[in-house]
Amino acid sequence: MSEKNMEKLVKEFLKQVKEKLPEWLKDNKKELRDILDELREHIWAKAEELSGIGQPTEDSIRIAIAHMGTPQSIAKEYKRRGTPKIYITEELFPLYRKWLIAVITIIIILNIFSFIMEIILGDWNWSIDLDIFINILLAFVIITVIFVALSMEGYLPEDFKSKKEIQKEKRELEIAKERGLPISPKTGKPFKPIVKPAEKIVGGVITIVFGIILLTLPFPGIEDLINPAFLLIIRVMGVYIVVDGGIDVIRGILGNQVIIGQQITLVLKVGLAIAWIPLLIIILNSPEIIPIISYNGNSNIWYSIQIPIEYHEAFRNIIAVIIAITVISAIYNVYKAGTLEKYKTKY
Amino acid sequence: MIKRVKDYGNALLASKEFRNFVEKFESEINRGISKLCILSIIAQSNSAGIHGYQILKILEEKTDEILIIEEGTLYPILRKLKDDGIITSKKEKIGRKRTFYFMTEAGNKIYNYISGYFSKLTEAISSLFDVQVSLRQDRYIFCPMCANKLDRRDKELRFCDVCGHNIEKELKERSEMK
Incomplete structure (x- = not known):
């Protein structure tokens, strides 16, 4: 069997793995390349050993790929990052709370503003009797669904930060350590x-x-x-x-x-x-x-x-x-x- | 283990409910243990480091192919350990460009503690399963406070480096027992 066909088998498997990987990982091109290189190297090494002739064969490549597990199970392992906490990971929870408060506050302000406009203009025909509660409920549901999905994909708050921000946080931590300021044992970050x-x-x-x-x-x-x-x-x-x-x-x-x-x-x-x-x-x-x-x-x-x-x-x-x-x-x-x-x- | 059985016949495993439950239970048990075994293999590789394929080969050999993990899932585990600062990696610049993994200083301390805890736990629960477990008391001291595994060959050993407990008393008792 030609090496080309064997290459094709490995490539196809790696393509499937890549498709299943979470977006935050795919965004990091170097990391993604390293992961796929490592899997590729593993398959060839395993196939070489399984063939017993020092050279991989198509069959040994197929068996080696089967030993790797499914692309889904590999990707699932990469997604298993956060600490579970009622469907939203502990790491994402503060961000979730922040978004919830911000959006609900905006809804309340907009509703109060529209109510005042309604009274002043008289002809404003927008009933807010129930709208405010419906809007809050809707915002709560949408934000919760988004954060549950992000948790399931293994996102962490640092995935939304730039390298600059991460470095700034590191510097702040170093300064806090130097000055003996309190550091959260939970997040490892200095208390605000x-x-x-x-x-x-x-x-x-x-x-x-x-x-x-x-x-x-x-x-x-x-x-x-x-x-x-x-x-x-x-x-x-x-x-x-x-x-x-x-x-x-x-x-x-x-x-x-x-x-x-x-x-x-x-x-x-x-x-x-x-x-x-x-x-x-x-x-x-x-x-x-x-x-x-x-x-x-x-x-x-x-x-x-x-x-x-x-x-x-x-x-x-x-x-x-x-x-x-x-x-x-x-x-x-x-x-x-x-x-x-x-x-x-x-x- | 259960995944190795291909033909169920009329055995219990033919029941989907039974099979699912047992499989899930097995993977729950294996999750933490396989991580610890991977760390143990990396720790034993010392400064030479070890690459992924080698880790799995040793894991299979040392556990008589009882502890089997899906090979592709090793790398996410290694990545997580790396992110946590327990291990570090280096990619070969020439040849097959394999990635070698090494323990960090902090990782070694964490590994000593976790392996000590796991050893003491295994010993403690052994009677529940009617098995015998004997710890290498000749070589190690397990901190009575936190179960950290301490190497007795360390001449400077006075305190547990995890919890700070003074272990001179335990060291003295062992010397007298000899």
């Missing part, structure tokens, strides 16, 4: 700083200013446009926002060294989140007190209208979502305060 002090202080100050504006409402005549009950709610909100900003400033000043201080401020934030809920429930039950302040250019006056009654249900849905987010953020802060314990451990 709890807060970015400058960011927290600046953000906190802006929040305080915004809170003071709500508290004092320094716009002449505006109080006449707002329902007295809602005016009181706005002032209470102002106090909450000032306190929230104050907590952020304190967190910025405490920095990343005073772990217990950060934990206490997070608990304070939980208390604040709980305090928001009664206010939101009042708003939920009284959409008629919410003013929509507009400006009439022709008569040069500011005026206030109420949310039309047909939009009350949609409005309630949005407030319900905000209450849910507030509760989730309170729970998250409790969880975060707990996770800060790991920062106390010296590694």
Whole structure:
């Protein structure tokens, strides 16, 4: 049997293996070449031995290929990379969570925006009563399916990173080791700083200013446009926002060294989140007190209208979502305060 | 093992359910063990290193062809071990351009620990299967805390390098037993 035919058999097998290999592996041309070279070399060596004459034969090539296992089983082994965790691997889970939060946040913002547009334009004919929940559910399903598929294909977060990013991470790890900063035993990466002090202080100050504006409402005549009950709610909100900003400033000043201080401020934030809920429930039950302040250019006056009654249900849905987010953020802060314990451990 | 049987007749293996269950069970047992055996073969090759085909040949010979893995699946396993920093590889620049595999320093330590744990585990469960397992106590000390396998020929040996346990007491007891 000619060597050409034997070559053809080996090539055909390697082609099948290549087809079955995961995409992240095929993207790395050098790695792919090395893998196929190694398999090719193995088949020829095995066939040479099996033939018993020091030269491979077509039969020995066929047997050697059969010994290799199916292209599927070889590819499956390459895909077995991550640590299984409820269908999505442990390694991909943080990325999955990040995408889920980002997409759901965008959906909520878009829905709130479209709702406001609907009220202002009046003729906006897009019902969002159920849309927001359907969209969130749809996003959840699509993102979950994508990440389950990626997990099954053996993708790891580094497959989505450039070489530059991977090198940067390596450098960060080296720096963390040098400085004795805490490193996650789970991911092997340095823990992220709890807060970015400058960011927290600046953000906190802006929040305080915004809170003071709500508290004092320094716009002449505006109080006449707002329902007295809602005016009181706005002032209470102002106090909450000032306190929230104050907590952020304190967190910025405490920095990343005073772990217990950060934990206490997070608990304070939980208390604040709980305090928001009664206010939101009042708003939920009284959409008629919410003013929509507009400006009439022709008569040069500011005026206030109420949310039309047909939009009350949609409005309630949005407030319900905000209450849910507030509760989730309170729970998250409790969880975060707990996770800060790991920062106390010296590694 | 079960895959070697080609003719079932009326035996138990003729039942698909039985065959599937046993095959799956076998592959579960073999998964970790074959990885450990591959590491053992690479570790024994020392600085000379060893290529994939040779690893499988030794695996077949040493295990009397009991532990058989599909040959093509060896390479993904080797790649994973390489990614984990347990082994390293070098490709021949001339000739057949085979890839040779070597243990890394960290890999040797991990291998010592895992093989120690596996040895102690095998000894511990042996009575459940009515088999006898005797560990090479003359040559190795198994750390009483973490089962790490320590070479007794190491004159500097005082502490387990995995868990830091002081093993002087065990060393002394062994010397007295002699």
